[in-house]
Amino acid sequence: xxxxxxxxxxxxxxxxxxxxxxxxxxxxxxxxxxxxxxxxxxxxxxxxxxxxxxxxxxxxxxxxxxxxxxxxxxxxxxxxxxxxxxxxxxxxxxxxxxxxxxxxxxxxxxxxxxxxxxxxxxxxxxxxxxxxxxxxxxxxxxxxxxxxxxxxxxxxxxxxxxxxxxxxxxxxxxxxxxxxxxxxxxxxxxxxxxxxxxxxxxxxxxxxxxxxxxxxxxxxxxxxxxxxxxxxxxxxxxxxxxxxxxxxxxxxxx
Amino acid sequence: xxxxxxxxxxxxxxxxxxxxxxxxxxxxxxxxxxxxxxxxxxxxxxxxxxxxxxxxxxxxxxxxxxxxxxxxxxxxxxxxxxxxxxxxxxxxxxxxxxxxxxxxxxxxxxxxxxxxxxxxxxxxxxxxxxxxxxxxxxxxxxxxxxxxxxxxxxxxxxxxxxxxxxxxxxxxxxxxxxxxxxxxxxxxxxxxxxxxxxxxxxxxxxxxxxxxxxxxxxxxxxxxxxxxxxxxxxxxxxxxxxxxxxxxxxxxxxxxxxxxxxxxxxxxxxxxxxxxxxxxxxxxxxxxxxxxxxxxxxxxxxxxxxxxxxxxxxxxxxxxxxxxxxxxxxxxxxxxxxxxxxxxxxxxxxxxxxxxxxxxxxxxxxxxxxxxxxxxxxxxxxxxxxxxxxxxxxxxxxxxxxxxxxxxxxxxxxxxxxxxxxxxxxxxxxxxxxxxx
Ligand SMILES: Nc1ncnc2c1ncn2[C@@H]1O[C@H](COP(=O)(O)OP(=O)(O)O)[C@@H](O)[C@H]1O
Ligand SMILES: [Mg+2]
Numbered sequence: 001x002x003x004x005x006x007x008x009x010x011x012x013x014x015x016x017x018x019x020x021x022x023x024x025x026x027x028x029x030x031x032x033x034x035x036x037x038x039x040x041x042x043x044x045x046x047x048x049x050x051x052x053x054x055x056x057x058x059x060x061x062x063x064x065x066x067x068x069x070x071x072x073x074x075x076x077x078x079x080x081x082x083x084x085x086x087x088x089x090x091x092x093x094x095x096x097x098x099x100x101x102x103x104x105x106x107x108x109x110x111x112x113x114x115x116x117x118x119x120x121x122x123x124x125x126x127x128x129x130x131x132x133x134x135x136x137x138x139x140x141x142x143x144x145x146x147x148x149x150x151x152x153x154x155x156x157x158x159x160x161x162x163x164x165x166x167x168x169x170x171x172x173x174x175x176x177x178x179x180x181x182x183x184x185x186x187x188x189x190x191x192x193x194x195x196x197x198x199x200x201x202x203x204x205x206x207x208x209x210x211x212x213x214x215x216x217x218x219x220x221x222x223x224x225x226x227x228x229x230x231x232x233x234x235x236x237x238x239x240x241x242x243x244x245x246x247x248x249x250x251x252x253x254x
Numbered sequence: 255x256x257x258x259x260x261x262x263x264x265x266x267x268x269x270x271x272x273x274x275x276x277x278x279x280x281x282x283x284x285x286x287x288x289x290x291x292x293x294x295x296x297x298x299x300x301x302x303x304x305x306x307x308x309x310x311x312x313x314x315x316x317x318x319x320x321x322x323x324x325x326x327x328x329x330x331x332x333x334x335x336x337x338x339x340x341x342x343x344x345x346x347x348x349x350x351x352x353x354x355x356x357x358x359x360x361x362x363x364x365x366x367x368x369x370x371x372x373x374x375x376x377x378x379x380x381x382x383x384x385x386x387x388x389x390x391x392x393x394x395x396x397x398x399x400x401x402x403x404x405x406x407x408x409x410x411x412x413x414x415x416x417x418x419x420x421x422x423x424x425x426x427x428x429x430x431x432x433x434x435x436x437x438x439x440x441x442x443x444x445x446x447x448x449x450x451x452x453x454x455x456x457x458x459x460x461x462x463x464x465x466x467x468x469x470x471x472x473x474x475x476x477x478x479x480x481x482x483x484x485x486x487x488x489x490x491x492x493x494x495x496x497x498x499x500x501x502x503x504x505x506x507x508x509x510x511x512x513x514x515x516x517x518x519x520x521x522x523x524x525x526x527x528x529x530x531x532x533x534x535x536x537x538x539x540x541x542x543x544x545x546x547x548x549x550x551x552x553x554x555x556x557x558x559x560x561x562x563x564x565x566x567x568x569x570x571x572x573x574x575x576x577x578x579x580x581x582x583x584x585x586x587x588x589x590x591x592x593x594x595x596x597x598x599x600x601x602x603x604x605x606x607x608x609x610x611x612x613x614x615x616x617x618x619x620x621x622x623x624x625x626x627x628x629x630x631x632x633x634x635x636x637x638x639x640x641x642x643x644x645x646x647x648x649x650x651x652x653x654x655x656x657x658x659x660x661x662x663x664x665x666x667x668x669x670x671x672x673x674x675x676x677x678x679x680x681x682x683x684x685x686x687x688x689x690x691x
Contacts, residue, residue, distance in 0.1 A: 080645035096658025109645035
């Protein structure tokens with residue numbers, strides 16, 4: 001049995017003195033797709049942010065390791081260079097910094113960390129064009145400021161585009177499906193599915209089971225009250241869809 | 255310490271004015287007389303609330319003490335002085351050292367005059383005298399009068415009515431030699447009716463320099479001026495820079511002002527929308543890092559109906575730097591149906607740095623649309639995290655965001671090479687090896 005890519009054990013996280021994650025366990029192995037579902041405010045984004053290294057969260061207990069390394073001791077950029085990608089629930093607009101510039105800087109930062117030289121211009125252009133086509137994005141988006149003036153759906157698509165270019169080992173996608181119409185959802189799912197491989201793992205944070213019709217997860221977890229209260233296969237998502245969170249929460253409480 | 259009436263001492267020392275035509279003599283004498291009357295501004299003057307002239311005066315007094323001794327002239331290279339072929343130059347470059355024209359490259363086609371007052375054809379003298387004469391009383395009066403009194407040359411750029419020189423930019427390089435030197439560059443710009451001109455004025459020089467520049471520009475009926483002003487003084491350079499730009503009916507101006515260097519830099523820019531339907535856009539950028547003191551005062555005066563102005567300045571203060579923006583819009587009686595928008599956004603990157611911003615509106619008519627606003631803040635923490643989550647280290651992320659913020663101010667520069675050069679300089683100054691594609 002291979003050792004886990006990501007291992008979160010008893011993780012407790014507080015924000016502004018309030019405990020949001022209350023002892024969370026999660027194990028993700030190479031090649032697996034995990035869905036984390038839960039009601040609004042249950043701590044899904046908090047988990048995603050803490051795994052990506054965002055400031056402002058106080059870890060009060062537990063641990064998280066990535067490839068056997070203490071993840072929580074790594075700076076956000078170190079995590080990124082080690083292959084972790086966070087798809088933001090609310091992608092940030094950065095006027096004046098073009099998409100291609102960001103991607104080239106991000107790729108070169110990874111390469112520099114591995115002791116490689118900068119990516120050559122032609123190879124880079126080919127890569128971003130291929131991935132833009134995969135995401136059905138017009139090439140004009142490449143030169144535009146990062147998410148600048150993008151619609152909600154375009155921003156989400158851009159997150160997956162970035163993921164496709166950066167080819168992470170562990171992608172944490174925070175509600176990438178919310179706010180997408182059905183066509184955009186299919187494009188996003190197609191982007192994710194095309195990257196699935198035996199080495200690459202995904203944590204899909206989602207509020208609705210709809211996404212899971214297109215991306216079949218290996219595991220579904222229910223996050224409530226800051227902990228994983230149930231884990232199952234994809235039929236758990238269907239159960240949630242039919243009965244709502246209340247029923248599952250009540251069952252877990254009894 | 256400065257002697258009493260230092261302008262008199264300076265005027266008696268100045269032999270540089272020799273060779274100028276006789277007729278500005280009276281104009282210079284009257285400027286001297288006004289200085290005798292007014293003296294130099296002191297700390298009690300609201301105009302000089304944020305910028306003390308003490309260090310400036312000290313350098314002037316050093317200059318007077320050293321005057322008469324030959325100055326060792328060390329100057330930076332004038333950038334991109336490639337005039338193209340003689341028959342079809344790509345640009346005209348004029349190098350002005352310590353206020354006097356030293357070199358000029360690029361032939362001027364018919365309809366365009368670029369040169370010194372010393373070379374002025376007789377038929378243009380009347381107009382030049384008329385325009386110079388209008389400088390009496392222009393604010394800040396003492397600095398303008400000081401320039402008039404001590405001027406050693408006047409650089410003129412003039413177009414004939416109906417001509418267009420969009421493809422032939424005129425670059426004026428104003429350089430101050432150090433050791434020390436006090437120079438008074440003077441520029442007259444006369445864009446005749448229905449003509450178009452692209453002009454850049456760059457201030458640079460060697461350590462120890464002190465300059466007091468004045469530019470007057472008239473944009474005739476339906477004419478257009480594209481003006482880029484770049485201040486790239488050496489780290490201890492000092493500059494006071496005054497410009498007055500006057501627009502006739504249906505005239506337009508697009509102005510970008512960039513302050514990147516110097517120890518003390520004080521700009522006063524006045525744009526007068528004097529003719530109906532005239533319009534001006536002014537973009538500005540200042541980088542008050544290190545120990546720089548950069549003070550920008552702008553005044554946009556709407557004097558005629560249907561006039562439009564849009565002004566946007568972006569500033570940064572870091573280290574022990576201090577950036578000041580004082581922008582005022584006045585809509586005078588008679589300027590009905592005018593539009594004015596003024597904004598100033600600043601980044602304050604260190605607790606030891608300072609930004610003072612004061613946008614002001616003064617409106618004397620009802621039927622106008624005006625807006626103004628100013629913000630001073632830090633880099634957006636969400637944007638920083640976003641970039642770091644993609645693998646950029648914190649220094650690179652800060653540099654990328656800072657450059658992006660400031661670069662917005664360069665977006666209206668019409669000359670691509672100039673814009674790219676300034677972007678590269680900005681990038682370099684912000685300490686990034688990261689170049690923008
Ligand atoms: N910066 C913050 N300050 C205070 N409370 C926060 C902050 N961020 C999140 N929270 C709170 O933490 C809880 C979990 O939020 P979040 O992780 O965003 O939930 P989810 O993504 O599952 O909707 C919520 O009660 C939310 O209000
Ligand atoms: Mg969330």
